[in-house]
Amino acid sequence: MRDPAGVETAWQLRLLGDLRLAGRAGDVRLPSRAATALLARLAMAPGRAFGREELIELLWPGVALEVGRNRLRQVLSTLKSLLEPPGAPPVLQADRLALRLRDGALACDVPAFEAACRAGHTDAARALYRGELLPGFYDEWIGDERLRLAALADRLDSGVAAAARMPASPSTRTPPAPAAPGSAPSPPDMAWSAPPLPRYLTRLHGVEALAEQLQQAVREHRLVTVLGPGGHGKTRLAAEVAQRFAAAEPCFDTIAFVPLVACRGREALLDALLVALRQEGRAGTPLALIGALLGDRRALLVLDNLEQLDDAGVGVITTLLERSAGLHVLATSRRALGLDGEREFVLPPLPLPAAADDGDDVALAANPAVALFVDRARAVRADFHLSSRNRDAVRALVRLVEGMPLAIELAAARVRSLPPPQLLALLQQAAAAPQGDALALLARSGPRGGSDPRHASMLAVVQWSWQLLTPEARGLLGALAVFAGGFTAAAAQAMGSPAATPTGVALALDELVAQSMLRLAADDERYELPELIRLFAAATLAPADAPALRERHRRWVTDWARGLPLDAPLHEARAELANIAAAIASAHADGAPGDAAALAGALQGALTDLSLPPGALRALADSAAAMAHAEQRALTRAFVARALLRAGDPAGATQQADAALAELPPGGLARAQVLARLAHLRWRTRRDAAVLGWLDEAAGLADAAGARSLQASMLATRGAIMRPRDRAAAIALQRRSLALWAEAGDRHGVNTGRANLAIALAESPAGCAEALGLLDQVLADTRAGGDGAQHAHASNARGEALSRLRRWDEAADAYRDCVRIAFALPEPLPLAYGLWNLPRMLARQRRPLDAARLMGFAERHAPVHCGPLGRSDRRDLLRLRRLCARQLEAAAVAAAWREGAAWTLAEAVRHALEPPP
Structure with a gap:
């Protein structure tokens, strides 16, 4: 051997x-x-x-x-x-x-x-x-x-x-091969899967060997928990290991980093997982959705900050590990989870220098704790260096905080204005000072780590840093604790005290970043609040102030949504998804249905294509029942109905729609909005032409209000209803809707209009050239704007147009693009369409076995997400069987069909994405 x-x-x-x-x-x-x-x-x-x-x-x-x-x-x-x-x-x-x-x-x-x-x-x-x-x-x-x-x-x-793993992590995916000369360009794989792994702009000190050990532990064990007190660098080390896996090893198909700072229980954990895995807008129970997505992939979930989870939340991890044999979990926590098979990885503090000066300045400078202090001190004072005047103080400082990375960073930030000897004296005084309620909260007692003596040193640093902040910075930091998932400078301005000026807030933000109480994300556009600092800041608030701050946060989210332009890229809107969900949850928890109604109304504009986590949708639906005005209830339920339909839950969507219709008041733009949305939903779920009457009524109300985007949406729905009976009339309606969306400046509407018009045009070979031009525009714009779902739908429509022209190879490539992007997002509807349409092209490419297998899967898979198969769908299946049978014996086709019907989704997608031999 x-x-x-x-x-x-x-x-x-x-x-x-x-x-x-x-x-x-x-x-x-x-x-x-x-x-x-x-x-x-x-x-x-x-x-x-x-x-x-x-x-x-x-x-x-x-x-x-x-x-x-x-x-x-x-x-x-x-x-x-x-x-x-x-x-x-x-x-x-x-x-x-x-x-x-x-x-x-x-x-x-x-x-x-x-x-x-x-x-x-x-x-x-x-x-x-x-x-x-x-x-x-x-x-x-x-x-x-x-x-x-x-x-x-x-x-x-x-x-x-x-070797055929897919989809790869965004950071490991190889670029597509260049197209052959003379071939039509196909939309590139946009690699929209899990969000990017955290990246840091500062150096990592003293953990190289630990990172290698942790990487090996994650390879060999399915559940590894990095343990240590707050501020110990657990998150940074876990992110480093995830980056190493993504960059150097084809070890995992999918790597996702899931921040769980604000998660306390089972539902919050599931919502966070759904958001991280881009599954938040899907229908079904969250646990089943996550299990279906992981399937047989070899996946790594980095679950950050688990110590606050209750037993029900921790039980979710056990369930996922039991159901997904290829899943590995790397967790960070201040306490062990206590689960079977858990591998504990205790993260020690940074190695410390000797207590006494041994005269070896080289060894002192090379010590990881001292090197970290010097590195962070130089970030605020470029001329800082170890010298005979400060080396004893630096040695004592890093020993005082017992090598805790965050404590060292907080202390080093003060070198901007204080030399190390004075800094040491202040820290020693803070460590000796009596601690208030907020510090006691951070020094959790009992098994959660409060007995660890290192916490006292960390809390001394936090308390001291807090005391040295200006009153303006302290006040702002407390207000910022209500944010989830980060925030922009504009959001911070909205949360500042009413008397604060924009300049004052900017200076306070700068002070907080300078003192390492706040960090600027790598994109230089959003701020992030470290967990310990957030907890400390929240604990300083008076009990009466917290509800007012949550209300101010809801008001900011609502104003932000109202002010978002219609042409805003969706990837920019997604950055606030956690804040949107938090605002909806706090409105429900605080008994403020009016705030929930205002937020739902604001979201009906530019954010109709943004999926919300199931927990947020449930909270919004529950809040609707308590809203005072029937118009608010109807609008909110119509919004929830659209979201559920997009998630592939027609039954839930219909239930919400019927409730909205039952109490819809007469007259007004709100009635037009609800009727338009319900007409679209009813046509999609029941093919009920009676909705034309709703559209007629809504059109009159929308015309009176001059609501162009709403008018365009109704014309598009009318065109879809007319297309089977009068294609020319349907094309005319889609052209009018596209023009209205363009007049309104609605970027997402324009792309919807282009795609709708292309679909109608492509039903005739004569219209395919114009259809392909329209779809190329959609693909270019959705790629730039981050609208992955629309991009996948447009790729599917492009495949249809190319197949009308009998350009089988190009059509197959377009369907593969649809499948690749929809599976990476994931978006179930375009994925189902792509998997249904691709087998026809495979049969045309004289690959009857591949076509029969994939259609065997699609026949079972499509009804789950698109509803029962209709007569035209049955005709498609029959035609494909006959086409395959002309190339292969009928028994072999039937066997291949049965084989594909037993595939998992991951297997079907892998086979679909295989290039032709």
Whole structure:
């Protein structure tokens, strides 16, 4: 046997399917279960050094350390005598602290199998996987590894090779190959999947070895929790490890960073996961949606700040890990989660310099804690350096805060105005001062870490930094604690005291950033409030002030939504999604249905294409019942109905729509808005031509109010109703709606109008050239504006136009673009359309087996998201079967159809995106 690098070895160890150890002289029997487990652990991670204490806990959990050391020495001695007879080369490398296999000494089928999976060598991987890992062994770690390897094997059996993983993380995705000369350009993959991983503008000090250890732990364990007090750098380290996975290893299909600062319970956690995975606007129970999205992907979720989650919230993590065999979770928390299989990774403080001056200035400067202090001090004073005047104070400062990174940064920021000796004196005074209620809140007692003495040092730094702020900065910081997901300078201005001037708020923001109480995001457009500082600031508020600040926050969100221009890019609006959801939730919790109504009304403008998390939609629907005015209730329910329809929940949408219609008052623009929305919904769900009467009434009201975008929307709906009966009339209506959207300056409406007109034109080959021109405009604008759903719909429509022209290859590429983008978002409706339409092109490309398999899946998948199949859909299925049967025996087509019907969504998408042979 050769190792994964292809090097011939003296020993070969088989662990998959059975146990076999073979040398050049033949098979050798391992003497004990402990010897087998130890050799297996070393062989499965070649090149890694295992700490002796780690191996003791692995082999004999809970045993006394001295007993474990004796047992390990005995087992190691037995293995050495077996593997290293006189004259043979060494196999095991052992020192006082760790054990490892020597390079090239032993080959094992497990790393060879994993290497074949990573390289996409499916046949080689199948040959290596002869069965489950170490059958008959029931150690906990072996069970975890057995499940992980079995999941890899299952993916191979399903045809999902590691080399074909998709969609890749945005930071690892390779660019598309250039188009062949003379071929029509196809829309590029916009790689809209999980949001980008956090990036930092400052250097990371003293954790290189820890990052490597944590990366290895995440590879080997499905749940790893980074533990440590607040301000210890847990988030930064987890983000660094996620970046390493994304940049250097094809280890995970999907990597998502999920900030959970404001999450306390199960529903908030699910909403945060849905937003991070771009699943927030979908229909269905959140847990099922997340499980369906993860499916059989090998995914890494970085769950940041979990210590405040209740038991129900923590239970969600267990459920996801049980349902998704390829899921790995890297969590950060101040306390262990207490879940089975959890691997605790305790993050120590930065190494500290010696207490006394040993005269070695080079060693002092190289100490990670001192290096961090100097680096952050130079950010505010470029001429700062260690000298005989300050080195003792710097040494004492980093020791006083016990190497906590955030504490060091907060202290170093004061070097702008205070030399280190004065800074040290102030810190020592703050540490000795009595602590108030806010500090007591931050110094949580009991198992949540309050007993950790390092908290006192951290709180001393926070208290001292707070006391040194100007009153204006203190007041602003308390107000900023109500934000979720960051904020802009304009938002901060709105939250400042009524007497504050724009200049005063700008100066206060600058002061907060300068003191490391606030940080500016890498895009230089939004501010982020670190969790500890936010908690501290919130705790300083008087109980009577918090409701007023939440109300001010709701007012700001509402004003922001009202003022958003119709041509605003959606990716800019998405940045405020967390604040929108928080405002809706606080309106419901504070018993302010009027605020919820005002916010829903504001969202009906430019943000109708922005999906809200399910929790926010439920809160909005519940608030509607308590609204005082029937018009408010109807508008809000109509808004919720549209959101539910877009999420693929026609039943829920219909329920909200019927409630809105039942209490809709006569007359006014509000009635026109509700009728237009309900007409569109009723036509989509029931194909009820009676909605033309609603549109007639709404049109009169909208004309009187001069509401061009609303008029355009109604004309578009009327055109869709007319298209099956009178295509010429439908085209005329779509042209009029496009012109009205253009007059209104509604960017998203214009793209909708272009796509609607293109769809009507493309029903005749004569109109396809104009349709393709319109769709190219939509694709270019939606790519720039971040409207992924519209982009996917336009790609699907482009495929239809190209297929009318019998340009099969280009049409197939357009459908693949639709599938790729919709799956990455995810957007279920365009994804269902793309998967339904692509098989026709595959059959035209003389790929009948691929076409039959994919349509077998689409026949089962499409009704879930698009409603029951109609007569035209059944005709499509029949035509495709006949087309495939002309190229292949009917029995083979039927077998392929059944095979595709059993696929998962991830398998179907992978096959759909495979290029032609």
